[in-house]
Amino acid sequence: MGKLIRAEFLKLRKSLGYKVLFLCAMGLGLFVGFLTAYVVNDFADVAGMGELGITFTTNGFMMLKNLINDTQTNVILISIFSAIFISGEFADRTYGIALYSGVPRWKVLASKVSVYLIAILPMIVIYPVSGMLAAASRYGFGTVPDDLLLLCLRCLLGFAAVAGFCVLMSVLIKNVGGVIGACIGGTSALTILNLFPKLEPAAKFSFMYQLAQIGSGGWMFLGVMIVTLVVSLVLAAVLFERAELK
Amino acid sequence: MSETVFTAQNLTKKYKQLRALDDVRMEVRRGDIYGFVGENGAGKTTLIRVLAGLAAPSGGQITLFGKDSNLAKERRRIGGMVESPAVYPNFTAKENLEVCRLQRGIADKGSIQRALETVNLTYTGKKKAKNFSLGMKQRLGLAMALLGDPEFLILDEPVNGLDPAGIMEFRELLRKLNAERGITILISSHLLGELFQLATNYGFIHRGKMLEQITLAELNAKFKKQLYIRVDDAPKAASLLAPEKLEVECLPANILRISGGPPSNAGLVRTLVSGGVAVEEVVLRGEALEDYYMSLIGGRH
Numbered sequence: 001m002g003k004l005i006r007a008e009f010l011k012l013r014k015s016l017g018y019k020v021l022f023l024c025a026m027g028l029g030l031f032v033g034f035l036t037a038y039v040v041n042d043f044a045d046v047a048g049m050g051e052l053g054i055t056f057t058t059n060g061f062m063m064l065k066n067l068i069n070d071t072q073t074n075v076i077l078i079s080i081f082s083a084i085f086i087s088g089e090f091a092d093r094t095y096g097i098a099l100y101s102g103v104p105r106w107k108v109l110a111s112k113v114s115v116y117l118i119a120i121l122p123m124i125v126i127y128p129v130s131g132m133l134a135a136a137s138r139y140g141f142g143t144v145p146d147d148l149l150l151l152c153l154r155c156l157l158g159f160a161a162v163a164g165f166c167v168l169m170s171v172l173i174k175n176v177g178g179v180i181g182a183c184i185g186g187t188s189a190l191t192i193l194n195l196f197p198k199l200e201p202a203a204k205f206s207f208m209y210q211l212a213q214i215g216s217g218g219w220m221f222l223g224v225m226i227v228t229l230v231v232s233l234v235l236a237a238v239l240f241e242r243a244e245l246k
Numbered sequence: 247m248s249e250t251v252f253t254a255q256n257l258t259k260k261y262k263q264l265r266a267l268d269d270v271r272m273e274v275r276r277g278d279i280y281g282f283v284g285e286n287g288a289g290k291t292t293l294i295r296v297l298a299g300l301a302a303p304s305g306g307q308i309t310l311f312g313k314d315s316n317l318a319k320e321r322r323r324i325g326g327m328v329e330s331p332a333v334y335p336n337f338t339a340k341e342n343l344e345v346c347r348l349q350r351g352i353a354d355k356g357s358i359q360r361a362l363e364t365v366n367l368t369y370t371g372k373k374k375a376k377n378f379s380l381g382m383k384q385r386l387g388l389a390m391a392l393l394g395d396p397e398f399l400i401l402d403e404p405v406n407g408l409d410p411a412g413i414m415e416f417r418e419l420l421r422k423l424n425a426e427r428g429i430t431i432l433i434s435s436h437l438l439g440e441l442f443q444l445a446t447n448y449g450f451i452h453r454g455k456m457l458e459q460i461t462l463a464e465l466n467a468k469f470k471k472q473l474y475i476r477v478d479d480a481p482k483a484a485s486l487l488a489p490e491k492l493e494v495e496c497l498p499a500n501i502l503r504i505s506g507g508p509p510s511n512a513g514l515v516r517t518l519v520s521g522g523v524a525v526e527e528v529v530l531r532g533e534a535l536e537d538y539y540m541s542l543i544g545g546r547h
Contacts, residue, residue, distance in 0.1 A: 007348035014336055093332035097390065100298035100400070101350045102322030245300040246329070 004103065004111035012119050017084035025077055025127040033063055033134025041138075060136030061145055067128035068155050071211045072191075074124050075162055079183030081123065082166035083176045085116055090174035093246045109240045113167055113233065117160060124159050154214050154221065161207045161225040162187065164232035171236040171243070249276045250312060251398050251430045252297065257306035259292050259454075266292040268454040269306070274398075274432055274447075279424050281445030282434035283539055289454040290434040291329060294402045297432075298326045311397075322350065325396030327404055331387025335376035339367055339386050342375055343393060350394045361389040365419065381412040388419070399423065401433045405440055413437075417444050438535040448535075452543045465538065473504040473511060476527040477518060486521040487514065 012018055036058050058066070067073075089095050089112075098108045132141070145151075169182045190208035193199050203209045207228040210221045252274040259267040267289050274280045284290045295301040297308060299321055310320035334342050343358040362368045365385040370378070375386060384404060391399060401420075405413045421444065423429045435441050441448070448465060450457040460468075477483045480500040487494050487504070495503045504514070515525050 003348045003351050007345045010341070010345055010348070011334065014334075014341065016336060092335060093329075094334055096298065096300050096326075096328060096332055097346060098349045099300055100321055100324060100326040100328070101346065101394075102318050102320070102324070103349055104318045242302070244302075245295075 001107060001111060004098070004107055005114060008111050008115035012085070012115055015085065017088075018081060018119060018123075021077055021081055021084075022123055022126060025073075025123050026130045028073065029067060029127040029130030029132075030134045032067065033131035034137075036063065036131075037135045037138040058135050059139040059142030060132040061142045061148070063135035064128045064132040065145060065148070065151065067131045068151055069214060070127075071158070071162075071214060072187075073127060074159055075187045075211075076184060077123055077127070078120055078159060078162050079166050079169075079180050079187070081120065082116065082163065082170045082183065083179035085119070086112060086167060086170035087174050087176050087179045090245070091176060095245050099245065105241050106237060109171075109237055113236075116167065117163055120159065120163050121156075124155070151214070157222065157225045157229075158207070158211045158214050161228040161232075162211070164229040164236075165207065168232040168236045168239075171239045174243075250274070250309070251276050251278075252432070253309045254293065254297075255307045255309075257293065257296065257308060258304045259289075259296060259301065260304040265454050267296070267303070267306075270451070270454070270456045272449055272456055272459065274430060276397075276430050277424070277428060278447045279420070279431045279433065279445045281441035281448045282432060282451065283436075283438060283441060283448055283535070284434070284451035285436055288451045290451060291402055292454075293451070294326075294328055294400055294432070294434060298324070298328055298400060300328065322394075323397045324400060325391030325393070325398070326400040326402075327384075327387040327391045328400070328402045330403075330406070331383045331390075333375040333378075333383060333386055333390070336374055338372055338374060339370045339378075339389070342386060343390060346390045346393050352394050357393055357395075361393050364392055364423075365389045366415075380407040381409065384408060384412075384416070388416075392423070395427070397428075397430060399429050399431045401431065403435055404433065405435065405437060413440060420444060438539060442535040450539055450542050457542050465535075468538065472531050473514070474527075474529040474531060475502045475504065475514070475518070475525060476500060477502065478524040478526065482521070483518050483523045486518055486523060490514070490517070 041058070095108060099105065136142075165186070166179070166183045169186065170179045173179045173182055187208050190203075190206045191212070193203040193206065194209050194212055196203070200209075204220065205224060207224055210224045213221055250273055252272070254270050254272040257267050257270040257272070258265065270289070270293060272293070282290050282293075292301070296303050297310075299318065307314055308317070310317055311323060313320050334345060337345070339362060340358055343361055347355070347358060359368070365388050367382065367385045367389060370382065375383065378386065384407075388401075388404070391401070399420075405416055408416060417440065420431055420433070424431055433441065433445065446462050447459070448462070449459045474497075475483070477500055480496045480502055483502055484494050484496055487502075493505045495505075497503055511528060511530065515528060518525050
């Protein structure tokens, strides 16, 4: 298993898609950070909004919290990465190389998913961190929020659940474009459900509903995310075990 | 009796209503170069995919190296190239082999260089596999299959798209691997002329059914011989040969094709000449593998 994971890290290191996504996340974070610190705040000052008590002043840690709560951007990044890293191998037919080398299917998927989950971490961290640094360049870091650690842990669990859902879509659909569409479309559809109060009793069991509560979610958040992650990965493993590979 | 490397017993693979493999029985013995013959869609690739673990059978059983359980473990002794070679397109040849080495758990890093040398692909440097020619990709696929010194090599249509020089080179390489390293080879192709120059055993599959398994010696013994005679007057020559009870067919350009086991070529020529027919050319030709396959499937496609 260790050597399989090393092989997956080698693939990750050579993945142009991953590098581009990482740079996009960093660039986007810097863009949002600088835009907020240097343009939006100045515009608000010019418009005299400060005199009305409306301020856009955002220090580093405030920006960090804001961007951690920006779940949709991270969902898009995770969806694209899962399509490239997991379903891309169906298109290249390279899963077969491991299988006719005598590697059991569960080991092939387990090593792939392990490295995938690890690789997501820097990608979802760089976005808020680069935004924080950009904002801090004008307003400083500010004070560390009391709930930052808890927020980060919720963020990790929440995005792990999203990643699990994307693994399932990747194994189910196998096609890169289809996986991106299904992941972004599926998560967007679940998000739209949140807009209908009548559907709330059912919608609150969806991971996208709970992801919207990332800043305040409690036990319900924890339960929904763990169940989503486990169920998605188990279903993906079953599908992969039965898949007809080319 | 030599050891069996692979057997299929009543192997069936269904895709909805289609039986891609229908009760197939097959046996590959150690040291064989097994030519797996069939037209497109006959079931060659399906059987190879089941053998390689890429697809599960709907029924029946396969054994690898005499074992019918824990086949994943036995597949460590196999090297394979199914359909067009699967390679990591953004990796160089060495990087592709490095991934394979790690997946197979091979400790010896020198095995990469040896595999590249075996297939004569040491010169590619930093060129990525996606920029390789088809021939180079085929050789890289073979190098990946050879990594870890497999005992059984499975090659599905390995010469598709290769130029004549590439085909010849590939054939010689496979012969060498079989002769020098004792690697058993299962090779499928619909290029029958190519297979005939290489294989020592044959399996003929048609519409999912295994029609026949035969050794090269048995195949040669079964081949019908045909005599082609070019004369100045083919209809007259045919009438002269009518009493001989042979299958005589008039072809264009005054050529007669005679089959059905002529008793003596010299005797036939004498009959024609004494009947006033000038014999310009006599050629004895054996039936080709294509003809044998077509006779097995009854000329159907």
